[in-house]
Amino acid sequence: MSATRVVIFGASTFSSLAWYCLTHDSDHEVVAFTVDSAFMSGRVHEGLPVVPFEELSAVYPPDDVQLLIPMGYQQINGLRRARYETAKSQGYRFISYVSGRAGVWPDLQVGENCMIFDHAIIQPFARIGDNVIVRSGAIVSHHCSLASHVFVSAGAHVGGNVSVAEQAFIGLGVVLKHGLTIAPRSFIGAGAVMLADTETEGVYIGNPARRISHAARETI
Numbered sequence: 001m002s003a004t005r006v007v008i009f010g011a012s013t014f015s016s017l018a019w020y021c022l023t024h025d026s027d028h029e030v031v032a033f034t035v036d037s038a039f040m041s042g043r044v045h046e047g048l049p050v051v052p053f054e055e056l057s058a059v060y061p062p063d064d065v066q067l068l069i070p071m072g073y074q075q076i077n078g079l080r081r082a083r084y085e086t087a088k089s090q091g092y093r094f095i096s097y098v099s100g101r102a103g104v105w106p107d108l109q110v111g112e113n114c115m116i117f118d119h120a121i122i123q124p125f126a127r128i129g130d131n132v133i134v135r136s137g138a139i140v141s142h143h144c145s146l147a148s149h150v151f152v153s154a155g156a157h158v159g160g161n162v163s164v165a166e167q168a169f170i171g172l173g174v175v176l177k178h179g180l181t182i183a184p185r186s187f188i189g190a191g192a193v194m195l196a197d198t199e200t201e202g203v204y205i206g207n208p209a210r211r212i213s214h215a216a217r218e219t220i
């Protein structure tokens with residue numbers, strides 16, 4: 001079977017990381033990057049062409065390539081969600097990447113446009129939606145569910161039976177006690193130890209974690 005031809009959205013350091021992972025740890029062939037024309041800063045990235053997203057379907061139509069959108073958690077994952085939904089509405093399909101160095105099991109269920117990085121552990125019975133990023137060394141325990149558009153940062157520990165709703169952000173090294181429900185678009189700051197359920201769009205920090213008002217939350 002021939003390799004899937006892939007276009008990566010973005011030309012950032014995170015896009016470079018995705019390109020490196022696919023090149024060294026997958027059967028996919030990255031053929032180009034694509035960026036919103038307003039953010040074009042060059043025509044070449046990692047030796048490959050950068051195509052304005054507005055022109056992508058003319059140059060790399062949906063029946064020729066699949067996409068990967070390895071964006072971060074800006075606007076509490078809203079930006080990645082918007083780009084994913086736009087590309088999907090244009091007919092694009094998406095690959096997912098699961099690192100060969102991740103600890104996963106035969107029942108792994110991962111949606112499209114997901115990235116599971118090295119040394120992440122996804123235990124049996126965990127379920128992962130679409131457009132989810134699980135960074136290096138994170139632990140997603142048994143019977144957890146990560147809904148679509150979630151971002152789990154490096155070293156976070158998600159206890160058993162935790163349910164993480166759409167677009168929630170789990171920061172570096174966060175601990176989520178077993179059985180919690182993390183509400184949509186919750187933002188759990190780096191190092192927080194979450195011992196109770198969260199509220200929609202709540203921002204939490206500290207140990208034990210407490211909700212803070214975050215005046216500039218549109219910037220996170």
Ligand SMILES: CC(C)(COP(=O)(O)OP(=O)(O)OC[C@H]1O[C@@H](n2cnc3c(N)ncnc32)[C@H](O)[C@@H]1OP(=O)(O)O)[C@@H](O)C(=O)NCCC(=O)NCCS
Nearest residue numbers: 135153154170171172188189190191192204205206216220
């Ligand atoms: C919670 C967060 C969004 C706050 O960002 P911010 O608004 O820029 O906050 P500031 O850096 O101005 O800090 C404001 C105060 O909160 C404290 N604070 C900020 N983040 C904190 C955190 N995660 N835990 C505990 N205290 C924190 C600061 O020490 C500061 O305290 P002070 O007023 O007593 O000096 C941010 O610190 C954070 O945790 N982001 C997530 C980072 C992450 O995990 N990235 C993943 C990379 S892959």
